[in-house]
Amino acid sequence: MVLQTPEKTGEVYKWEGSVEELKGLVTERAITGETMLLNMGPHHPSTHGVLRLLLELDGEEIVSCLPDVGYLHTGIEKNMEHKTYEKCVTLTDRMDYLAPMSNNLAFCLAVEKLVDLDVPERASIIRVICMELTRLNSHLVWLGTHALDMGAMSVFLYCFREREIILEMFEMLSGQRMMSSYIRPGGVWRDIPPEFLPALEKFLDYMPAKIDDYEKLLTNNPLWIDRTQGIGIIEPDVAMAWGVSGPSLRGSGVSWDIRKAMPYSGYEQYDFNVPVGEHGDVYDRFYVRILEMRESVNILNQAVKRLTPAGPFRSDNRKFVPPPRRELGQSMEAVIHHFKLWTEGFSAPDEEVFVAIESPRGELGCYLHGTGGNKPRRVHFKTPSFMHIAALPVMSKNHLIADLVGIIGSVDIVLGDCDR
Amino acid sequence: MGVISSKLGNLGIVTTTLDEAVNWGRTGAMWPLLFGLACCAIEYMSTQASNYDLSRFGMELNRASPRQADLLIVAGRVSRKMAPVIRQLYDQMAAPKWVISMGDCASCSGVYNNYALVQGVDEIIPVDVYVAGCPPRPEQLIHGILALHEKVRGEHIKEWAS
Known part of the structure; x- marks a missing residue:
């Protein structure tokens, strides 16, 4: 089998433009050729996906760093304009693929705000359980890959062992490991x-000891400390100015968590701490996430206690939420509602709403504008990864290339979240 | 399979064809390119990690350089901006090389029929095995890999050499 190669291969990385075009983005020294321009990505083992960075280097030191995003642009926001609100939920899963349920929730909260739909208590508790499991799931992948980038292979294997247990639980809930679409407007897809619950309780007994294990491997490890402390420092005011949020912002010592500041899904009823760092370096961002995992276990324990009574798991407003299966054989109205919802969908007013939640990465906002019809006019997501990539040049200035790998890992970016 | 029976201790003379021996070797340690695009890459990582342990198939070693890789697993959606990069990576791989299109997006662009995505990675590179699913479970990917092994066992070295 001999493959024909196109005539134009080999031209992809060749930069057509001249260095002059980069004036204002890189220093004058790059234009004279005194510093070196180096391309990192989009195929690079440590850029956590398809991020491309154009680096200006003085020796091994980074003088400036220009991120280039869009290699995973999928047009999800545009696609949503052609789907009913119910169907949009499926697409939200695939944005931030390490935290699908967070995306579901941000979108569903926006829809619920737009059409003024109430969510029953039990559904909110199930949502909180899903959120915190998602946070653990996402942080486990982050920890594994971050440590892998820094040269610690075994952490990756341990983290993925625990992650499989969470994915199994997601599969119990929704039938899918990752793209669950479990959270729907008005509640959740089905009762747990x-x-x-037995699986979750077993997991909650098991998990704290495993977090101890990760800490044993990393927290006091001199190699880890050498590679992370004092690296990628971002001052709190600078971080806020660049729109950094979530654990990356809290690593700089700013106590800002949407779960506390603007609670949703009943987070105000849970008792938990918001861990903050001190120095704003890679190590503090790492440690904040480790502590956050412990807080997630704590919140999950509280949620399991609150969940006990059975009750409705989604709203009984038939104009927005389909009737349960058992009603279809008895009620003509239920059949009509079911048919209308699954063909036409429900209508939302021509108004705009914005809802923000605390995703594992930071502040995930959803802007939703209805048309008065059954499809949205515009859906836009304010995603944390995009902001964090924008802040990378600030954090990586005057560091070595090897440190840049750690800095990218420490802000926990997902390119699907950034490019959508 | 002559080569394997010689490993079992009965060390007599083994006869086999060159094709069979070479293909057996090629399926034994097929090094994938360390390359992930989107959601499927996470499931691919799961496949490599503790529970599913891809090293059972000699595939635990991901090469970051396409020059050292035998197998390109296109794991995720291929945007128009990314397409020339994937073609470049494929061209840089040394033959013999194989491609697995992992997931619906890489195979046919899945749920997205829009301006941003290449409607299937087979528009830009030849694909040996398609794995369906959004994302495919690790078991499905392993099934795809075994299907590729099956395919490789039927190849003739002459075809690669020409």
Whole structure:
């Protein structure tokens, strides 16, 4: 099998433009050729996806760093304009693929705000459980890959062992490991299955000891400390100016968590701490996330206690939420509602709403503008990864290339979240 | 399979064809390119990690350089901006090389029929095995890899050499 190669191969990385075009973005020294311009990505093992960075280097030191995003642009926001609100939920899963349920929730909260739909208590508790499991899931992948980038292979294997347990629980809930679409406007897709709670309780007993294990491997490890402390420092005011949020902002010592500041899904009823760092370096961002994992276990324990009574798991407003299956055989109205919702969908007013939640990465906002019809006019997501990539040049200035790998890992970016 | 029976201790003379021996070797340690695009890359990582342990198939070693890789697993959606990069990576791989299109997006662009995505990675590079799913479970990917092994065992070295 001999493959024909196109005539134009080999031209992809060749930069057509001249260095002159980069004036104002790189220093004058790059234009004279005194410093070196180096391309990092989009195929690079440590850029956590398809991020491209154009680096200006003085020796091994980074003088300036220009991120280039869009290699994973999928047009999800545009696609949503052609789908009913119910169907949009499926697309939100695939934005931030390490925290699909957070995306579901941001979108569903926006829809619920737009059409003024109430969510029953039990559904909110199930949502909180999903959120915190998602946070653990996402932080486990972050920790594994961050440590892998820095040369610690075993952490990755341990983290993915625990992650499989969470994915199994997601599968119990929704039938899918990752792209669950479990959270729907008005509540959740179905009630939690009987095997879910025992599995969750077993996991909650198991998990704290495993977080201890990760800490044993990293927290006091001199190699880890040398590679992370004092690296990628971002001052709190600078971080806020660049729109950094979530654990990356809290690593700089700013106590800002949407779960506390603007609670949603009943987060105000849970008792938990918001861990903050001190120096704003890679190590503090790492440690804040480790502490956050412990807080997630704590919130989950509280949520399991609150969940006990059975009750409705989604709103009974038939204009927005389909009727349960058992009603279809008895009620003509239920059949009509079911048919209308699954063909036409529901209508939302021509108004705009914005909802923000605390995703594992930071502040995930959803702007939603209805048309008065069954499809949105505009959906836009304010995603944390995009902001964090924008802040990378600030953090990486005057550091070595090897440190840049750690800095990229420490702000926990997902390119699907950034490019959508 | 002559080569394997010689490993079992009965060390007599083994006869086999060159094709069979070479293909057996090629399926034994097929090094994938360390390359992930989107959601499927996370499931691919799961496949490599503790529970599914891809090293059972000699595939635990991901090469970051396409020059050292035998297998390109296109894991995720291929945007128009990314397409020339993937073609470049494929061209840089040394033959013999194989491609697995992992997931619906890489195979046919899945749920997205829009301006941003290449409607299937087979528009830009030849694909040996398609794995369906959004994202495919690790078991599905392993099934795809075994299907590729099956395919490789039927190849003739003459075809690669020409």
